[in-house]
Amino acid sequence: MKPLKTKANEWIYLLYDQCSINDKEKIIMDCPLYFKLEGFADEPVVYIRATHEGLEFGFEATKWLDGHTPFPYMYKKHTLKWADLEKLSKGEQQEAILNLLMKTISSRKRQYWKCQYCGGKIAIEHRFDPNTCHGCASENFGVIY
Known part of the structure; x- marks a missing residue:
């Protein structure tokens, strides 16, 4: 590449x-x-x-x-x-x-950081906190989007 x-x-x-x-x-x-x-x-x-x-x-x-x-x-x-x-x-x-x-x-x-749970590189606008993406926040913390 x-x-x-x-x-x-x-x-x-x-x-x-x-x-x-x-x-x-x-x-x-x-x-x-x-x-x-x-x-x-x-x-x-x-x-x-x-x-x-x-x-x-x-x-x-x-x-x-x-x-x-x-x-x-x-x-x-x-x-x-x-x-x-x-x-x-x-x-x-x-x-x-x-x-x-x-x-x-x-x-x-x-602006992309690694999620502590899934390991994906996630943009700032799709993170619950600096280390957790929205999907993992829902799964691990019960956050509903």
Whole structure:
């Protein structure tokens, strides 16, 4: 299997070829482009989205409304402003995008911890406490979700 950074770099090159990701006028605004973290935990996704400000980097995760209602939410982590992007050569743009994408991936991966009971890597939004996933909390502590 290819290293994650290699896969991310190939994905960015593909975006340049197919989506004109570096062209503010051509890319569709607010339509996220997803990169799946294949083979990691529940295979979360990170995204790059063009906004009027620039390229936004983040990840999708569950947000719990009122503590009981799950809601899909996009967590913004970084922005690469159009003005800054336009100052760079194509290669420098791709490197800047890769660096911010890898920072976003790293940030998301750090939110996964191992459950003390089942041993699964579980995202923060699906844990009862720092060491217990929701499923194991129901099984071991009688917590009802």
